[in-house]
Amino acid sequence: MTAQLPASGPDLEFQAHVEDGRLWLQTCAACQTTIFMPRIICPHCGSLRLAWHPASGLGTVYSRTVLHGRPKPGDTRPSRHALVLVDLDEGPRMMSRLPGTDPDDITIGMRVKARIEGETGARFVVFDPNAEAGA
Ligand SMILES: [Zn+2]
CATH class of the missing domain: 2.40.50 (OB fold (Dihydrolipoamide Acetyltransferase, E2P))
Structure with a gap:
């Protein structure tokens, strides 16, 4: 898969972690769902409280x-x-x-x-x- 530079927002943040050699994912603080692809709004509960955490x-x-x-x-x-x-x-x-x-x-x-x-x-x-x- 060829890497494409994301334009802005959560995709950019995801890519910034990857550039640092880390796989980080967003987790919703409201429903605890871990999310990928990166988003602004939790697709499960609509919360905006998404935080980045290191993935295993x-x-x-x-x-x-x-x-x-x-x-x-x-x-x-x-x-x-x-x-x-x-x-x-x-x-x-x-x-x-x-x-x-x-x-x-x-x-x-x-x-x-x-x-x-x-x-x-x-x-x-x-x-x-x-x-x-x-x-
Ligand atoms: Zn949620």
Whole structure:
């Protein structure tokens, strides 16, 4: 997933934490729901009292979609990568990738841990398998 610089607001704050190497999520002070994507208003109760908290980074693969790219010049096989939906332990679902894992090795229900990847100014959240965390 290519990182896009958010224009303003909660998206910008989320990205600022990612740039610092941290996965932080908003939690609603009224109903305690943890929220992603970043928002101004709690989608569950309408409260404006959203606060940023560090996330555990732990989650479970909910789904996997393998995308086939065009072969690069010199390559005989098309490039493949997987888009995953990860259910974070805090509750929200996040779309991401497991760049260090073969798409065939990604299974539904697999435990994963978040990691920040990319260059300064274009960092983004990816996941790695996290076998020792258990299910
Ligand atoms: Zn709420």
